[in-house]
Amino acid sequence: MIEVLSTGGLSTVQDAGRRGYRRFGVGVSGPLDALAASVGNAMLGNDPGCAFIEIVLFPFRVRFTADTCIAVTGADVRGTLDGVATWPWWCMPVRAGQVLSLAPPASGGVGYLCVAGGIDVPVVLGSRSTDLKAAFGGFQGRPLRRGDLVGWQAPAAEVRASRSTRGFGVQALRVPGGDHREGSEGEGAAATEVRVLPAAEWPGFTDEAVEAFLAHRWKISPNSNRQGVRLEGPALAMRGKPELLSHGIVPGVVQVPPSGLPIVMQCDAQTAGGYPKIATVIAADLWRVAQTPAGGHLRFRTVTLQAAQDADAAQRDYLARVRRAARLGP
Amino acid sequence: MTAMQKPSVSHLGTGALLFASRDAFGDAVQERVWAVADAAPAWPGVQETVPGMNNLMVVFDPAATTAADVAARVEAAWLQPPGQRSAGKLVELDVVYGGEGGPDLAEVARHARLDIDTVVALHSAAVYKVYFLGAHPGFGYLAGLDPRLHTPRRAEPRLSAPAGSVAIGGMQAGIVAQTTPSGWQLIGRTDRRFFDPHAEPCTLLAPGDHVRFRAIGVER
Numbered sequence: 001m002i003e004v005l006s007t008g009g010l011s012t013v014q015d016a017g018r019r020g021y022r023r024f025g026v027g028v029s030g031p032l033d034a035l036a037a038s039v040g041n042a043m044l045g046n047d048p049g050c051a052f053i054e055i056v057l058f059p060f061r062v063r064f065t066a067d068t069c070i071a072v073t074g075a076d077v078r079g080t081l082d083g084v085a086t087w088p089w090w091c092m093p094v095r096a097g098q099v100l101s102l103a104p105p106a107s108g109g110v111g112y113l114c115v116a117g118g119i120d121v122p123v124v125l126g127s128r129s130t131d132l133k134a135a136f137g138g139f140q141g142r143p144l145r146r147g148d149l150v151g152w153q154a155p156a157a158e159v160r161a162s163r164s165t166r167g168f169g170v171q172a173l174r175v176p177g178g179d180h181r182e183g184s185e186g187e188g189a190a191a192t193e194v195r196v197l198p199a200a201e202w203p204g205f206t207d208e209a210v211e212a213f214l215a216h217r218w219k220i221s222p223n224s225n226r227q228g229v230r231l232e233g234p235a236l237a238m239r240g241k242p243e244l245l246s247h248g249i250v251p252g253v254v255q256v257p258p259s260g261l262p263i264v265m266q267c268d269a270q271t272a273g274g275y276p277k278i279a280t281v282i283a284a285d286l287w288r289v290a291q292t293p294a295g296g297h298l299r300f301r302t303v304t305l306q307a308a309q310d311a312d313a314a315q316r317d318y319l320a321r322v323r324r325a326a327r328l329g330p
Numbered sequence: 331m332t333a334m335q336k337p338s339v340s341h342l343g344t345g346a347l348l349f350a351s352r353d354a355f356g357d358a359v360q361e362r363v364w365a366v367a368d369a370a371p372a373w374p375g376v377q378e379t380v381p382g383m384n385n386l387m388v389v390f391d392p393a394a395t396t397a398a399d400v401a402a403r404v405e406a407a408w409l410q411p412p413g414q415r416s417a418g419k420l421v422e423l424d425v426v427y428g429g430e431g432g433p434d435l436a437e438v439a440r441h442a443r444l445d446i447d448t449v450v451a452l453h454s455a456a457v458y459k460v461y462f463l464g465a466h467p468g469f470g471y472l473a474g475l476d477p478r479l480h481t482p483r484r485a486e487p488r489l490s491a492p493a494g495s496v497a498i499g500g501m502q503a504g505i506v507a508q509t510t511p512s513g514w515q516l517i518g519r520t521d522r523r524f525f526d527p528h529a530e531p532c533t534l535l536a537p538g539d540h541v542r543f544r545a546i547g548v549e550r
Contacts, residue, residue, distance in 0.1 A: 022464070200338075
């Protein structure tokens, strides 16, 4: 078991997401940064569907009640295992009784704690993900609290990290565009580069709005959450006043409500919406949005459908390489 | 049944397409939407379909199929007259209009230039059809709202609309099934439960069902 000793809040059990229930209005949930979570599972040799813990607020401290292997990925999450420093994007064996403490990442962002075999919670509507809005799934439909005991499933195969004392790591992924720590303001300051495809209402926005959408450094509002990242900047105007019929939306869609301030939908996004959509963040860049903290900035750039598909494919290849590497080595 | 036009197609990123009807809004189009939504999950690479208001989102695995292939199949299926669908059930809901549970009732009346009693009478006289479930678990988008009650969404979405809120969004009616952010106008409250993740099916409403609101109180 994993005993939760302390949590900053909003740590939840997630898996690859709840698929097939959008037609009931049930959202996908799953990780904000699916790439980091997938790398964690891959390093452990886990099935891509294995559940893990997403950590949004730090510090996060747990004790393991049995021997196992874990992986820590996501933001630049440094910590200690019984006082010995651990590295981000690292996979390691842990012993019964050991305490893992994860510190707040210097530049913000979310972290992932994966365990060999995957977190063991009941499957609800086809998934182990916590649906925070609807309060079901995951660990009792809620964020983890101090004192919770979270089990894991037996791994299907031998885990590479169990054969070493120190484990192994992969190159940490960092958002392109620079450091989001406080003080980075002004010309040339940090802004996460996010690639988008134009969405249905793109042509309905004024030339000035489209120009501002692409040129502005959009500040992430503290009012952001797993449903959507709210952006602060110039209001984006449309040529007319469309009242759209509600329709399905996916994480990554950039909606523009009448306030004119865009919202990038995240993994807890509603399954349907009716606000004009200016663009959609490409799947390969959703993690970049997720790892840019409140107060940090985003800058959007349009790409062709082909370029977006190529970026998706490159990410799949990268994950396949990590999976292969996890099967090799000492 | 008259022939339909091909729907418009737009990309929602690399893994989803949105098909929107170019025909006059109504039940005939929605029957096509339901038919394609039921058929598409059997196609290669298609993961999910989400019917909307006279539109359809298809979610697919871009590693297993292409947007072009999905679009071609949807367009072909959209033009086929759908088979007969079983009639839905009638769900009757008791509503207290206005007051704390319906903070936007006065705004809807003001926008419609009607008095509150007329708004309540019009809203509870209609029989609505569930077009689809979406936004959040169990939320039914209802067609059949009297055109006099059509009211634009709020300029800034509310951060929290309570479960059971009876709501208007543009030409659509609905009942908030989970406490959630919403831009819809809230005009009343019902205490029915619309979603249970452990029940089969997990939602009270299903596409094709009918809904009628019964006014059990009006608070001003």
